[in-house]
Amino acid sequence: MQNRLLGIHMIVQNEEHHLVRCLDSFKPMDSECFITDTGSTDRTPEIARHYGATVLHARWEDDFAHARNISLPLASTEWILCLDADEYVIQGLEELLNYLPKVHKSVSRLRITIENRIGEGTGESVIFQPVRLFRAHQGYRYAGRIHEQLVRGGTRDGGEQDGDDLAINDSFIREEGWIAEHEPLAPLRLVHDGYLPSTIAQGHKPLRNLKLLQRELADHPGQPFHLYNAGVTYCQLGHIEQAAEAFTESFLHTPLHAPYRSTLVRDYAKVLLAMGRYDEAHGLLAGEIQRYAGYADLHLIYGEILEQQGLEERAYKSYARAVNCREGFDGADLKDKSKAGIRGIHQQAIEQTDKPESDGLREGKSFDEVQREPARMERHYVTDVGCDSYKAYTAMGRLAQKRGFLQESAHLYSLALSSEVSYAPAWTGLADVLQQSGETDESIAETLLTRWKEHSKKEDSDPSVITSEDDLTHVVHVLASSGAYGQALNLLHGDAWNTRIKHEDYLYWMLCANRVSDALQYVQNQWSEEHRAGVNLQPEQRLDLALTYWANDLSISESFVAAAEPQEREGWRLLNDLLDTGKRVYFEDDRDGKIVHQTLQAATELSKNIWIRAVQTGQLAFARKLYEKVAAINPEHDENGVHSRWLAAILYRQGYTMAAAELLIQSMSKGDMDAESLFYLGEAVYVKGHYDQALILFQQALEKDSEQRQARAGAAVCYMQLALGVIRQERTRSPADKVLIAQQTVLEQQLRTAEGIPWRTVFHAKERRNQLADQAHFIMHDREG
Known part of the structure; x- marks a missing residue:
């Protein structure tokens, strides 16, 4: 017998792939169910009837509210729950049925929690708490062609139109239902995954939404709520400049009390940050984080903006405030030195408050008063999962x-993992900092395993013994991400095929560890004949397979060539012949030279991808060999030094700075240099402390490309370093000169800020290892003589 307490109401169109999962999740409730179908051409109506739903057929009129309202008068239950087919229950269904009879009769609307998944990885979800539950036959209906809103009698109390139930969503935000702060929260939690990137990429929903929003804006020009949603839709479509324009206009006209305003501020700041408009983003959030002081997302975004501006200490404090926003957090896990062992700027960030002039506190409130304000107001923000915990700690x-x-x-990375054990950036960061601290790979592996067992609540008498396949797989992947390929392979003990390690990953790691003979044996013993021929492999995996053969002085098979893309086959064949030491390459040309030109072009383009992969895997000797082979048959391929500079850039970014510098110096001696090459060479000189020479190179880079932000920052830092050197020299003669002391103090602070701007090439554990590795001599012989 169906319960008369709660009924489900939905509108659908071609949802056969989602509807079963949704209705299965509510099956234990045995609820009355109305499904309004707006023109499905698949099995959606049939599936709905199979689950006992009453299917109502309606013509789609480009109006979500109209479709929503069709079933509401037919409800025979006390409460109505409005759903979408791409939502399903993960928690709280039984608790909800026990909760509803206890709700006071004066309460007619309830919020629920929805986790909107915007990606496949950990932390790629948005949590929001919309009004989705309301009492039947109490005058509620929906209004609005799109992002429909739940209204009562046409208006809210006080004559304002209710803006509680709206729908926005993309990589920045999805909120389907704006939060009214006074409605209780029911114990029901859903997941929505209809706006994953794979779905967004199809473009159907965003284009449909944009069409409806444009119609709304035609009827109501300048309406800030519709402008905001238009901005979100532009983000979904990748039109970020149009999104910024829409957000700007919406922000200027959105009332301070609007329920969606806090989320508008968040998305607006994200767009400005993505566009590199840091000063505007800073100006926006410097004031708004005081209004929404309990909104962790704003503090996290503000920290990212401050980082980009070189204000690292303030950025750190902003991240600490994001953690303070966590519900029930009192800072104990950070302040307890015996437990946390916190030192340095983190302790200062937690225990000290910024001065009013630096934070822009307004209205005479103290920092503590502002921090307590969210608790008094009980705001319910739309938030990215982890902003108040593991993302901020990381x-x-x-x-x-x-x-x-x-x-x-x-320690901070460990705190992040205590909040979310599967958060990959925290694991990678922990491995990276351990390597930077001078730990051996064996020690790093043991530490990672111990942390994994601690955070996973797994017990083992000997942390150095790996007994779980999950433990092994996880630790191995983290080690590999930090460039400790040898240790990762040692942990596997040759049993990769008995774990969840993919064959392609194992092969890549062996190449990176320079175990090329083991890699060949692995391919021959463990790979299927189809895979050995390169069939159904991704492009990078095909490159690894070819590198395995060539690094062992073997040729790739004709079946491998046949499995390649048609436009690449001749290139593969030519390169294979070039690398065969016992074979001479001859060209059979037609009269106008087309065959030779096309084959050389195919080989040259393909060789670029092979060079990149060879450098990534550390096969520098092979990369040099291939370079010279290609140059031998096509002397004109690098007559302007373009390929040399291109290869130098690849080497530099992978940490092979010495090999890269050799190529760049040779290119400089032969002729023209581009802006990127000049910057890399300038940075290499700067690291050595030759600020005057680095300055010249950065200035030359700016002459080539005046928009290169990294070179501009580098030049500024060089000027400061040189000026600081002069002041320090003067102070040796006048150590007590107060003017010099003051100038030095100011300049050192400015230098810290300038150095904090992310202008330097970032080298993590893998690249740091490459800097210490033997680097092949890449100076190519002059072939003109």
């Missing part, structure tokens, strides 16, 4: 590491 760990607080950084 950001703090990254900054602490950059500033040299390595012990503190490792």
Whole structure:
């Protein structure tokens, strides 16, 4: 017998792939169910009837509210729950049925919690709490062609139109239902995954939404709520400049009390940050974080903006405030030195408050008063999962590491993992800082395993013994991400095929560890004949397979060539012949030279991808060999030094700075240099402390490309370093000169800020290892003589 307490109401169109999962999740409730179908051409109506739903057929009129309202008068239950087919229950269904009879009769609307998944990885979800539950036959209906709103009698109390139930969603935000702060929260939690990137990429929903929003804006020009949603839709479609324009217009006209305003501020700041408009983003959030002081997302975004401006200490404090926003958080896990071992700038960030002039506190309120305000107001913000915990801790760990607080950084990464054990950036950061601290790969592996067992609540008498396949797989992947390929392979003991390690990953790691003979044996013993021929492999995996053969002085098979893309086959065949030491390459040309030209072009383009992969896997000797082979048959391929500079850039970004510098110096001696090459060479000189020479190179880079932000920052830092050197020299003669002391103090602070701007090439554990590795001599012989 169906319960008369709660009924489900939905509108659908072609939802056969989602509807079964949704209705299955509500099956234990045995609820009355009305499904309004707006023109499905698949099995949706049939599935709905199979689950006992009453199917109502309606013509789609480009109006979500109209479709929603069709079933509401037919409800025979006390409460109505409005759903979408791509939502399903994960928690609280039984608790909800026990909760509803206890709700006071004066309460007619309830919020629920929805986790909107915007990606496949950990932390790629948005949590919001819309009004989705309301009492039947109490005058409620929906209004609005799109992002429909739940209204009562046409208006809210006081004559304002209710703006509680809206729908926005993309990589920045999805909120389907704006939160009214006074409605109770029911114990029901849903997941919505209809706006994953794979769905967004199809473009159907965003284009449909944009069409409806444009119609709304035609009827109501300048309406800020519709402008906001238009901005979100532009983000979904990748039109970020149009999104910024829409957000700007909406922000200017949105009332301060509007329920969606806090989320508008968040998305607006994200767009400005993505566009590199840091000053505007800073100006926006410097004031708004006081209004929404309990909104962790704003503090996290503000920290990212401050980082981009070089204000690292303030960024760190902003991340710490994001953690303080966590419900029930009192800072104990950070302040307890015996437990946390916190040192350095993190302790200052937690225990000290900024001065009013630096934070822009307004209205004469103290920092503590502002921090307590969210608790008094009981705001319910739309938030990215992890902003108030592991994402903030990881950001703090990254900054602490950059500033040299390595012990503190490792602890912060561990705090992140205590909040979310599967958060990959925290694991990668922990492995990275341990390597930077001088730990051996064996020690790093043991530490990672111990942390994994601690955070996973797994017990083992000997942390160095791996007994779980999950433990092994996880630790191995983290080690590999930090460039400790040899240790990762040692942990596997040759049994990769008995774990969840993919064959392609195992092969890549062996190449990176320079175990090329083992890689060949692995391919021959473990790969299927189809895979050995390169069939159904991704492009990078095909490159790894070819590198395995060539690094062992073997040729790739004709079946491998046949499995390649048609436009690449001749290139593969030519390169294979070139690398065969016992074979001479001859060209059979037609009269106008087309065959030779096309084959050389195919080989040259393909060789670029092979060079990149060879450098990524550390096969520098092979990369040099291939370079010379291609140059031998096509002397004109690098007559202007373009390929040399291109290869130098690849080497530099992978940490092979010495090999890259050799190529760049050779290119400089032969002729023209581009802006990127000049910057890399300037940075290499800057690291050596030759600020005057680095300045010249950065200035030359700016002459080539005046928009290169990294070179501009580098030049500014060089000027400061040179000026500081002059002041220090003068102070040796006049150590008590107060003017010189003051100038030095100011300049050192300015230098810290300038150095904090992310202008330097970032080298993590893998690249740091490459800097210490033997680097092949890449100076190519002059072939003109």
